[in-house]
Amino acid sequence: MQKVIQRPLEGAPVGSRKQEAKPKVIHRPLEVAPVGSRKQNRLAPYLFLLPALFFFLSFYYAPFLRTIFTSFAVTDATGNFKKMVGLKNFIMIFSRKDFPVILLNTLKFVPMIVIPALVLGLALAMFANRKIPRVSRLVETMFSLPMAIASASAALVWGLIYNPVIGIANYALQTNINWLADANFAMFSVALVTVWLQLGANFIFLLTGLRGVPEDIMESAMIDGANGWRKFFHITLPMISPTLFFVIFWNIMSSFQAFGQIRILTQGGPGIATRVLVYDIYLEAFMNYRFGSACAESLILFAMMLTIALIQFRFERKGVHYA
Amino acid sequence: MRNPKFNLKSVIGLLLGLMIIFPVLYALSISLMPESFIASYPPKVFPANPTLDNYVSAFRTAPITRFVLNSTVMALSIMSAQVLTSSLAAYAFVYFSFRGKKFIFLAILATMMIPGEAIIISNYLSVASAQLLDSFLGLFLPYGASAMGVFLMRQQFLTVPKEFKEAAIMDGCTDRRYFWTILMPVSMPAVSALAIYCFITTWNQYLWPLLITNSATMRTVQIGISMLSFADGLSYGTIMAGFVAILVPSILIFIVGQKRMIGGMMAGSVKS
Numbered sequence: 001m002q003k004v005i006q007r008p009l010e011g012a013p014v015g016s017r018k019q020e021a022k023p024k025v026i027h028r029p030l031e032v033a034p035v036g037s038r039k040q041n042r043l044a045p046y047l048f049l050l051p052a053l054f055f056f057l058s059f060y061y062a063p064f065l066r067t068i069f070t071s072f073a074v075t076d077a078t079g080n081f082k083k084m085v086g087l088k089n090f091i092m093i094f095s096r097k098d099f100p101v102i103l104l105n106t107l108k109f110v111p112m113i114v115i116p117a118l119v120l121g122l123a124l125a126m127f128a129n130r131k132i133p134r135v136s137r138l139v140e141t142m143f144s145l146p147m148a149i150a151s152a153s154a155a156l157v158w159g160l161i162y163n164p165v166i167g168i169a170n171y172a173l174q175t176n177i178n179w180l181a182d183a184n185f186a187m188f189s190v191a192l193v194t195v196w197l198q199l200g201a202n203f204i205f206l207l208t209g210l211r212g213v214p215e216d217i218m219e220s221a222m223i224d225g226a227n228g229w230r231k232f233f234h235i236t237l238p239m240i241s242p243t244l245f246f247v248i249f250w251n252i253m254s255s256f257q258a259f260g261q262i263r264i265l266t267q268g269g270p271g272i273a274t275r276v277l278v279y280d281i282y283l284e285a286f287m288n289y290r291f292g293s294a295c296a297e298s299l300i301l302f303a304m305m306l307t308i309a310l311i312q313f314r315f316e317r318k319g320v321h322y323a
Numbered sequence: 324m325r326n327p328k329f330n331l332k333s334v335i336g337l338l339l340g341l342m343i344i345f346p347v348l349y350a351l352s353i354s355l356m357p358e359s360f361i362a363s364y365p366p367k368v369f370p371a372n373p374t375l376d377n378y379v380s381a382f383r384t385a386p387i388t389r390f391v392l393n394s395t396v397m398a399l400s401i402m403s404a405q406v407l408t409s410s411l412a413a414y415a416f417v418y419f420s421f422r423g424k425k426f427i428f429l430a431i432l433a434t435m436m437i438p439g440e441a442i443i444i445s446n447y448l449s450v451a452s453a454q455l456l457d458s459f460l461g462l463f464l465p466y467g468a469s470a471m472g473v474f475l476m477r478q479q480f481l482t483v484p485k486e487f488k489e490a491a492i493m494d495g496c497t498d499r500r501y502f503w504t505i506l507m508p509v510s511m512p513a514v515s516a517l518a519i520y521c522f523i524t525t526w527n528q529y530l531w532p533l534l535i536t537n538s539a540t541m542r543t544v545q546i547g548i549s550m551l552s553f554a555d556g557l558s559y560g561t562i563m564a565g566f567v568a569i570l571v572p573s574i575l576i577f578i579v580g581q582k583r584m585i586g587g588m589m590a591g592s593v594k595s
Contacts, residue, residue, distance in 0.1 A: 044498060045419035049427065052412035055404075055468035060434040063445030070445065079448040124339070132336040134329045141578060142340030145347065148577035149570065150527030152545040156552050156566050157350045160559050168349065171366045199343070204581075257438055260529040264549050278440055285444050286534065298441040305438055 071296035077289040089296035098272055105187070106256065106276040106304075112191040113198060113255040118248060120195070121202025126236075128203075129210045140207070147200035151193075151260030158193045159265055180266050183273040190274050193261045198254065202247055209243030210236070241320040249312055256305055277301050347570070354378065354563040361560050377564035381551070384561060387568055389540060390547035395572075396459060397532075397543060398525040401466045405521050406514055409472030414502055416473075417480040418488065435470045439530070447534050457541045462532060466525065472517050479513035480506065512583060519580035526573045544569040 071089055074082045093099055124143050132139050146154070161169050162179035170176060179189040213236065221235050237244070259278050262268060268275035268283070275283075277297065285294035341348070353361060355373040381387060415421070416428055446465045455461035483506060491501045507514065532543040542550070548565045551557055577584075 042421070045415040045421040045424075048411045048415035048419070050411075052408040052431070052468040052473060053427070055408060055464075056431055056434055056470075059446055059465040059467070060437060060442060061430075063442040063449065064437050066445040066448075067441050079451065127339070128336070133333050135333050135337055139333075139336040139340045141581065142337075142344050144581065145344050145574070145577070148523055148573050149347070150529060150545050150573075152529045152549045153527075153566055153570060154346070156549065156562055157346045159552065160353065160563065161346060161349065163559075166362055166364075166366055166559070168366045168368065196343075196346070253438070257440065260545070260549075263529075264552065281440050281444075282530075285447075291444060291448065294444055295441075298438070298444065302438055302441045306436065309436065 067295045067298060070292055071299050073292050075291045079289075079291045085292070089293045090300075093293055093296055093300070098275075101272055102275050102277055102280050105272070105274065106278075109187065109191060109194075109258070109274075109276050110252060110255045112187070113194045113258070114248065114251045117195045117198040117202050117251055118244075121199055121247070122206050122244075124199070124203045125206035125210055128207055140204070144200040144204040146196055146198075147204065149197065151197055151258065152264055154193055154197055155261040155264035158189075158196075158261075162189055162265075181270050183270050186266050186270060186273045190258075190262055190265055193265065194255065194258050197261070198251055202251065205243055205247050206240065209240035212243075213239040238321050245312070245316050245320045249309070252308055252312075253305060256301065277304075350563045350566050350570075353560055354567050356560055358558045358560055361558065377558070377560035378568065380558075381561045381564040381568065384554075384557065385547055385551055385565060386539060387544075387547065387565060390542055390544045391569065391572070393459075393541060394526055394544040394569075397462045397528075398522045400459070400463050401525045402518050402521045404463070404467045405469050405472045406518055408468040409476045409517065410502075410507065410510075410514070412468075412473045413476035413480050414498075414506070416477050418498075431470050431473050433470075443530065443534070446531075450535055456535050457537050459541075461535050462541075462543070465531065469521070472521070475513060475517050476510070479510050483509055515580065516584045519576060519584045522576060523573050 070081075072086060073084050074089075076082055128136070128140055128143065159180070161167050164170060164176070164178045164181075167179075169179060177185055179185050217235060217239065218231070221231050257278055258276070259282065262274055262276065262279050263282070266274045268279045278301065281294050281297045281301065284290050284297060349368065352368060352370055354377050355375070356367065356370040357372065357374050357376060360367060360371060412431070416424065442465075450456060450461045450464065453461075455464070487505060487509075488501055491505055496505075527545060528543065529545045529549075532546050536542050536546060539547075548562075548569055551562045551565050
């Protein structure tokens with residue numbers, strides 16, 4: 001019986017425990033609601049969800065399942081299923097001679113981006129935290145600008161900067177380095193572009209985090225005589241740890257997936273010096289048309305990212321302080 | 324506090340800022356240099372006699388206006404779709420209790436953990452077999468909804484007082500009318516944060532349009548411009564002119580909407 005009274009209120013906010021306290025709410029919707037609307041109300045949330053669910057199911061879940069399926073199969077050159085091969089794709093991948101190099105490249109590439117992008121981003125954010133007289137807004141916009149630039153576009157400009165003959169890099173440093181074609185420098189050069197791309201977002205997120213630290217905490221630390229580094233490690237870092245956690249997580253995930261700059265600057269070369277997992281997946285699928293093994297590789301990438309994410313969330317429980 | 328004076332910190336800030344945006348300024352400067360000047364040694368940073376020749380040649384070599392048009396159509400349609408699907412889904416999560424609510428919400432958030440590479444191949448194969456390669460629909464479909472969007476809008480709707488809806492319903496307002504005439508207008512800051520973020524991300528997309536567009540008339544800005552760099556015999560001046568041309572829209576939107584976008588994303592991501 002209770003239910004009958006509550007039903008017409010279903011449309012109202014879920015958590016509204018106040019309904020008993022407001023008797024007038026009860027009778028009016030009751031008399032207005034026609035019989036059919038009970039059913040409609042029950043369907044309503046699903047109707048609201050329908051458009052989003054359509055896209056998530058058709059373009060996230062279905063393809064993900066298909067990727068898992070394809071990773072155990074071979075296909076023809078247009079991607080049509082031919083036959084199941086069990087774990088053969090995975091065995092093939094791990095027996096490839098270049099695969100350990102590709103994995104190692106990937107595992108080198110990620111920290112080469114995340115660490116500098118984080119340290120520089122934090123340094124810039126701390127610099128800009130106390131307002132910069134007169135030009136605060138301008139400086140903040142300049143610091144964060146790279147976040148509006150596409151990896152592909154950035155690669156074009158950096159490609160010119162790195163040009164061994166007419167590029168500015170060699171001239172400014174008075175060096176004679178073939179930045180993108182020398183195996184000793186190529187990875188560094190691509191990583192530098194990626195750090196640059198990531199820096200703007202890191203700066204702006206960390207700045208927002210820092211500005212959220214209550215002023216009085218900083219002041220009382222000063223009075224207690226905490227010096228610069230102590231204050232930094234014992235107060236600033238813990239206070240912004242939720243933001244820091246988010247930024248690190250996001251940086252790791254996006255570094256694993258860096259693609260545009262690699263394709264445009266080095267195509268994974270020289271040799272396979274800058275070939276990371278994502279680039280190899282691209283080559284397998286769209287240059288060699290081996291969709292099965294490309295799907296298997298993308299699952300390996302997924303497993304790597306998931307493992308790192310899980311480790312991070314474990315850290316979060318210990319190291320991140322939510323106020 | 325009084326308006327503090329321009330000081331050493333301001334100077335350092337500006338210098339650091341210039342260092343960070345140096346690649347963009349450099350590209351701008353190169354795009355204004357005549358060909359012979361770019362190739363001369365030592366490399367120049369400032370153009371001596373600025374010229375717009377490179378822009379003329381960029382627009383002549385590549386259908387840049389077409390690229391811009393394609394990207395605009397793609398970005399606007401994905402942006403509107405994401406705002407709509409996210410808001411509708413968020414509405415269900417905030418204002419209804421229903422069977423499977425928690426599960427569906429988690430299932431949506433979980434899509435954030437699936438890397439693009441793990442689905443892009445399958446999406447490519449599906450789009451190809453549906454004969455949608457080289458079409459706007461193909462460019463659009465995989466991006467019609469985003470987990471971040473749903474999350475962002477949900478966080479926003481949670482901040483709207485429930486009494487708004489209670490009052491509206493009592494006055495005989497339907498869900499649909501409440502959504503369009505009250506909820507969406509008061510949620511404009513979050514909506515624009517999502518819209519701006521979505522527009523810039525789509526404008527900057529590379530891999531998906533690279534895979535599914537073939538003809539010059541369907542290429543998006545990033546693909547079109549990067550093809551300039553693979554083309555033979557094209558001067559750097561022309562490439563940089565193309566770069567500047569396609570950067571202008573995204574930078575303008577970024578500068579105008581930056582504050583809003585950051586605020587919205589922070590609200591969604593950190594304070595959960």
